[in-house]
Amino acid sequence: MNRFVQRHPVWSVIILLGAILLLWLIVSPWPAWLEETIDRKKVFINAVFNGVTLGALYFLVASGFTLIFGLMRNVNLAHGSLYLFGGYLGYTVSDYTGNWYLAFLVAFIAMAALGIVLQIGVFRRMEGEELRQTLVTIGISIVLADVMLWIWGGDFYQVETPDWLYGAIDLPIITGFKSDGTAVYMKYPAVRIFILVASIIVGILMWLALNRTRIGMMIRAGVDDREMLSATGVRIQLVFVAVFALGAGLAGVAGVVGGTFQALAPGVDTRFLLASLVVVIVGGMGSIPGAALGAVLIGLSEQLGSVYVPTYAVVTTFLIMVLVLAFRPQGLLGKG
């Protein structure tokens, strides 16, 4: 952090000013001229919150993707399929049992198991052949997409939200004033707040696991140099299996989360695969903080874009990616 400030003083000031401006936009009630130029504050705040919660979901998906990529150099193009598969399984479980938490558990365990099978049965056989591994993941995603279409059909599914997360809650943010002068507070769906909090917890847990535990140390060492790691006597294949299981399981959990506040349908898999790709390209391949930063950036740009420039929303996301590639090809927080 300090080194960044020392090396890029101008950028630090710009980032700081941007953050202050954003904070001011969120916290203070808007003056009339601002509401005239860019619509009501409520719209903006809603877009920001939607963007951040969407970013939280993207982070859940992309963190597994980036971990697998960072350690094994395996671009898992079936990651979106794992997301959707987990979501469908979670839906089925919560539909039968009525238990939302069980859905998470089943999705995590089932996808982690699938990940272990893939890692041991497929990817270990072609270790070091990155392109071939990627081609295999494409084949797997085609097959999985068809299997899911076979089982669940082309309908839209939504996982039932538990009662205590139903409805909206008031946030301590003033969006405007009524004619009699009382402040109007912002209402926001509780389930989205829950997702945001849960993602932050998952992110912190992952950070702790990576930075404070022995296996986390092995994983970080493997990301930097896996030959040297295996040369030091670490059973790297076990680490690979563990990371693949964790990444796939996280994708499954994200599927249930996504199924709760969005919908599950064919085609969602590619959408989230694309999101993961863009997030890790922007954030930096193999970096968990990078995935978090990229996820929030992409989520915000998608939501703000769809509010303010509806027909060019994708272009804003795309522009972010292009700018990052042009000026920092290794990603914002990637190692150069």
Next chain:
Amino acid sequence: MAVLDQDRPGAGSGAREASRAELPAWLRRIHPVVWLLALFLLFVPAFTNSFIQFQIFGWAFLLGMIALSLMFLAGYGGMVSLVQMTVACVAGYMTAIFGASAVESISLFWPWWVAVPVAIVIAVIFGTITGALAVRTTGIYTIMITLAIAAAFYYFGEQNYSILNGHQGFNSVHAPVLFGVDLHDATPFYYLSLSLATLSYFAVLYVSRSPFGLALQGIRDNPRRMAAIGFNVTAHRIAAYAFAAFIAAVAGILLTWQNGQISPFTAGIGPVIDILVIAVIGGIGHPIGAFIGAIVYVVLRTFAIDILHNIGLDPSRFNMLVGLGFLAIVFFSPDGILGLWSRWRSSRSGAGLARVTGGGRGRDVE
């Protein structure tokens, strides 16, 4: 790329020299087959109906051309670009926008001989820019970035109504009538696509043996060494993208004429991946692989439903068939059908086998 050309004869520079020295003999051996194939392709319209000419061969030639542009990048440049179908669709969209279509509020109704070159130029510019972005990173990253660009274009097409007319796209984009011949008729279209596919096939062969192509293959095998002896690695790679974009753009315009329409779906993730599937099934080692893969894919796509129905399986499981077939190819023959063929041939003659493995090993040792 080491994966795909590992046990291909002529992958290493030494082995390539050897195989070129043998080329006349190889040509003499294969000549009758090539002549037969050429005769067959020329006289296909004499004994087939318009459906076969238009939907099977026409489609296969066009998909083959797009896969050929991918094969050129992947096989000679070591860059697996998933953006080729998108480049083709950009060209298709541009013909619809500058030329005539049913969307009168957007189309400019320029004559086709202006609209087509403009479309090709724009698509080539698009392909070159994506190439310039993609070569910022190498190897496995290329797939990710090009896939992201391709997907972004698809979602852009779905969202944007002011230029690309959103989900619907453009209808009634017809091939022109040239000297009284309607190019949208089956037989003229067959010959048009056949001639352009043949041209692009020989263009790729020619470029691959030109100094540029050889430098590109050198860059594929060892970019650092090529840079050290004075080649501009980035410029060569971007030029390769531009050349590939040109082929894809031509095919894209024909594809739009063949369908009579262009919509985001044509550039969707499925079709984008299909191009890679075609190239890999056929074999990335040689330009003809793209067309072999394309004809296999088109025949499967057209008749698999009947075949699956006849052997008592659910006909809607077509994608699973394609996916499993693709997986089998990647598992057992990374060189695709071409690889199977050369392995079968070399297993008949022991000398050939020695040459194949020798070629593969020579590369590693070097």
